[in-house]
Amino acid sequence: MTRRWLAGIVALVSLAVLGLVLNVFSSLPATDGAAAQGTATNERVISVSGEGRVTVAPDIATLTLGVEVFDRDAAVAQQAVADRMTAVLAVFRQAGIPDNSVKTVLYTISVERDWQQPAAPVTGYRVTQLIEVQVRPIDRVGPLLTEAVQAGANVVQQVSFSLANPAAALRQARELAVRDAHDKAAQLAQLTGVGLGEPVRIVESAAAPPVPVPAAREAPGAAPVPAGEAVVTVSVSIDYAIR
Numbered sequence: 001m002t003r004r005w006l007a008g009i010v011a012l013v014s015l016a017v018l019g020l021v022l023n024v025f026s027s028l029p030a031t032d033g034a035a036a037q038g039t040a041t042n043e044r045v046i047s048v049s050g051e052g053r054v055t056v057a058p059d060i061a062t063l064t065l066g067v068e069v070f071d072r073d074a075a076v077a078q079q080a081v082a083d084r085m086t087a088v089l090a091v092f093r094q095a096g097i098p099d100n101s102v103k104t105v106l107y108t109i110s111v112e113r114d115w116q117q118p119a120a121p122v123t124g125y126r127v128t129q130l131i132e133v134q135v136r137p138i139d140r141v142g143p144l145l146t147e148a149v150q151a152g153a154n155v156v157q158q159v160s161f162s163l164a165n166p167a168a169a170l171r172q173a174r175e176l177a178v179r180d181a182h183d184k185a186a187q188l189a190q191l192t193g194v195g196l197g198e199p200v201r202i203v204e205s206a207a208a209p210p211v212p213v214p215a216a217r218e219a220p221g222a223a224p225v226p227a228g229e230a231v232v233t234v235s236v237s238i239d240y241a242i243r
Helices: 002-026 033-041 074-094 138-151 166-193
Strands: 043-054 060-071 102-113 122-135 155-162 197-209 211-214 232-241
Touching: 043 122, 043 166, 043 197, 060 074, 060 102, 060 138, 074 102, 074 122, 074 138, 074 197, 122 138, 122 155, 166 197
Parallel strands: none
Antiparallel strands: 043 232, 060 122, 060 155, 102 122, 155 211, 197 232
8 A cells, every 4th residue: 555655646746747847848938930930921022123234335445465485495485475575565654554554464384295206295385474454545455456466465365345433334223223123013012902012121233344355366466446335234132011
C-alpha cells in the first residue's frame, strides 16, 4: 500500500509541473519571424516598373590608342616604342590636351616563339603601350587621330563618346521613369477596382554608357569619326499601397 501511495503522489507532482511549464510557454509573445510573416501576408501592393530614356549629344571623347613594335631584340623593341610614343604624346601636348587627361592603360612585353620547331625557340619580342586620352570638344577627334597616326601610333583600339556631366539628363530620365511607373499603377488600380495609395518601396537603376566606335587594330590612317548620340536610361521599380 505504501508503494502505491508514493507512486500516486509522484504522478500527481509530475502532472502539476508539466501543466506549469505549458502555461508559461503559452503566455510568451509571438516570435519576430511570425510577426514579420503576418505583416508581409497582410501587405497589399501594386508592383510596377517604369523606364525613362533621354537622348543627348555627347560632349567628351575618350581615345584608346598606342604603339606596338616587334623585334628580335627586346631592348630594341622597347626603345622603338618609347621613341614613337614620345612623338604621339607630343601631338596631344601641342594640341593643348592637359597632362591629367592622358594616361597609360597598358604596357606589355610578350615573348613570341616558333612553336613549329623543336624546343620552340624564341623568335622575338612584342612590346605594346596604349594610352587613354580624353578630348574636348569632340570635333577635334578626327584631326587628332590623323596626327597621332602620322606621329607613329599604329594601334587604335577604341574611340568612345560620353557625357562629362550626366546629372541633368539623369534627372530628366528619372522623372520620366517615375511618371511611367505611376501611369501603369494607376491603370492597374482602375482596371481592378481598387484605390491607389502611396509608394511603399522604390528601387532605381541608372545607366549612361559611353558610345563606342570600333576601330581597326592596325591604323594606317584616320577617318572621320561621328559621335552619334548618348542615351541615358533610368529604370525604377515601385510598390504602391492598395487603399
